Amino acid sequence: MSTDTVRLGAPPAGIDWNAVRSDFPLLGRTVRGGRPLVYLDSAATSQKPNVVLEAEVDFYEQRNAAVHRGAHQLAEEATEAFENARSAVARFVGADDDEIVWTSGATAAINLVAYALSNATLGRGAPASSRFALRPGDEIVVTEAEHHANLVPWQELCARTGAVLRWFPLSDDGRLDLSADVVTERTRIVAFGHASNVTGAVAPVAALVERAKAVGAYTVLDACQSVPHLPVDLHALGVDFAAFSGHKMLGPTGVGALYGRRELLADMPPVTTGGSMVEVVTMATTTYAPPPQRFEAGTQMVAQAVGMGVAAQWLGELGMDAVAAHERALAAELLKIAEIPGVRVVGPLDAVDRLAVVSFVVEGVHAHDVGQVLDDRGIAVRVGHHCAQPLHRRFGVAATARASASVYTTLDDVVTFREALAGVRAFFGEE
Amino acid sequence: MSALDQMYQQVILDHAKNPHGRGLVDAPAGDAVGESHQVNPTCGDEVTLRVAVADGTIDGVSWEGQGCSISQASTSVMTELVTGRTLAEVAELDGVFHRLMESRGKGLDNEEDEDLLGDATAFTGTSQFPARIKCALLGWAALKDSLARSGALAS
Numbered sequence: 001m002s003t004d005t006v007r008l009g010a011p012p013a014g015i016d017w018n019a020v021r022s023d024f025p026l027l028g029r030t031v032r033g034g035r036p037l038v039y040l041d042s043a044a045t046s047q048k049p050n051v052v053l054e055a056e057v058d059f060y061e062q063r064n065a066a067v068h069r070g071a072h073q074l075a076e077e078a079t080e081a082f083e084n085a086r087s088a089v090a091r092f093v094g095a096d097d098d099e100i101v102w103t104s105g106a107t108a109a110i111n112l113v114a115y116a117l118s119n120a121t122l123g124r125g126a127p128a129s130s131r132f133a134l135r136p137g138d139e140i141v142v143t144e145a146e147h148h149a150n151l152v153p154w155q156e157l158c159a160r161t162g163a164v165l166r167w168f169p170l171s172d173d174g175r176l177d178l179s180a181d182v183v184t185e186r187t188r189i190v191a192f193g194h195a196s197n198v199t200g201a202v203a204p205v206a207a208l209v210e211r212a213k214a215v216g217a218y219t220v221l222d223a224c225q226s227v228p229h230l231p232v233d234l235h236a237l238g239v240d241f242a243a244f245s246g247h248k249m250l251g252p253t254g255v256g257a258l259y260g261r262r263e264l265l266a267d268m269p270p271v272t273t274g275g276s277m278v279e280v281v282t283m284a285t286t287t288y289a290p291p292p293q294r295f296e297a298g299t300q301m302v303a304q305a306v307g308m309g310v311a312a313q314w315l316g317e318l319g320m321d322a323v324a325a326h327e328r329a330l331a332a333e334l335l336k337i338a339e340i341p342g343v344r345v346v347g348p349l350d351a352v353d354r355l356a357v358v359s360f361v362v363e364g365v366h367a368h369d370v371g372q373v374l375d376d377r378g379i380a381v382r383v384g385h386h387c388a389q390p391l392h393r394r395f396g397v398a399a400t401a402r403a404s405a406s407v408y409t410t411l412d413d414v415v416t417f418r419e420a421l422a423g424v425r426a427f428f429g430e431e
Numbered sequence: 432m433s434a435l436d437q438m439y440q441q442v443i444l445d446h447a448k449n450p451h452g453r454g455l456v457d458a459p460a461g462d463a464v465g466e467s468h469q470v471n472p473t474c475g476d477e478v479t480l481r482v483a484v485a486d487g488t489i490d491g492v493s494w495e496g497q498g499c500s501i502s503q504a505s506t507s508v509m510t511e512l513v514t515g516r517t518l519a520e521v522a523e524l525d526g527v528f529h530r531l532m533e534s535r536g537k538g539l540d541n542e543e544d545e546d547l548l549g550d551a552t553a554f555t556g557t558s559q560f561p562a563r564i565k566c567a568l569l570g571w572a573a574l575k576d577s578l579a580r581s582g583a584l585a586s
Binding site for chain 2: 032033365366367368369372373376383384385389392398399427428429
């Protein structure tokens, strides 16, 4: 394998990416007997910069109180921090504040939509919600590339309502095959990932939104992988709903967001019910608060939301165009593993419209064993099906190994990874 | 020896490359037969194992599967180890192997048990890696379940 690489050096944007990396304390630790950590598992979860860690500590040390209730000063400050975080996240993804619903993560956000549609189908929230009611024979469209979190909730919704699940297949290079006539007059929902967590391929959002709109179907975008790595403007994309998580975008675990167009959230019935999401409660009936509070029952994950808000702000200040350019260069470097004998990349081989997420198989060596050898060199990659079994089945493999980058990933990380990967087959006597 | 070399000992790599018992075969007529399909949901490794029991003794073990070298080698080693053993001996082997896998790399502190496991003691290295213990136990889980399904345990 050629080890020639184009040094990223000082990028045009003038960002010192090594300084960016040094903002992430965890990346300074060693693993497996003193080896420097090479963290290439950011598509699973990202590491956190100091500002995010400090924001959570600051919240608990200075502001911790129940939000949206209580007249004391702490309650005011906690509520302000919570709502400022919502604004920061909204601004970051091109949404309005009241279009962002806090959830425990992207999985919960997608399930929230699916169960709201279920409740609408049962007549809850009618007449406003009747636009969401599903009838037997209605169709829900997904893609073969979906993470289980954007597949299983729709399978379940179909099972509950009699709707039928259909999907766009994948072409051999891992891109969506839009030639299939999947979206029809019966389609009510088109749910798809903005970028695949396995192939890294970025979906043609505009084309899918156009098809959905043409038949009056709602679009649900799984934006988990895109929001941390690309400039995302949800209003400009024109999707109806979107889900993303805090922990993949340098924020804390336990928090994520559902975006919904204002008029849609307004017509949606609640899913989780209880405190904080109500207007008037009598012993017999309850009226519900407007969105987003209607969908935020119970005590919220306030400190995590504050952390996610700071992460959004930090990424925004870094500049998502610069982040995307940095990671595009890393993607090109990661893709050079395809030149290693016996290594096959599952997904597009060109760095266009794809993220720095590269899944691969090594001939004669199972992904688990590949990951184990890399781990011994201090390199953290993901192995397995990455919660996308149908995609793996499509490519005839049960498991792949995956290297994925983020803002703090450096060219040195990728070079170390490529060199270690080049030695894997020899370790197992496959050469 | 590094932790990695302790895990991938030659005997394990040999079994992974040339596994014993791979390829499902029909059980001899008259044997009690059980079959089990086990999946490791975190990685998609799977094994389908068939056991044949005659007169309280393992008459044959065969299996199909795909997975990492640890799961394939462990199922292979187990196949060799249990074939021809009585059900009581298999239960004992199962217990000792599980104890080994819970040892966090320390192994068994008793020579008698090590002798009992033979080649299977090579998985001591695997027990240092919590994420891989399930790989080593996949075949054993399939054996236990297929024995239960064979009805041979009741008789």
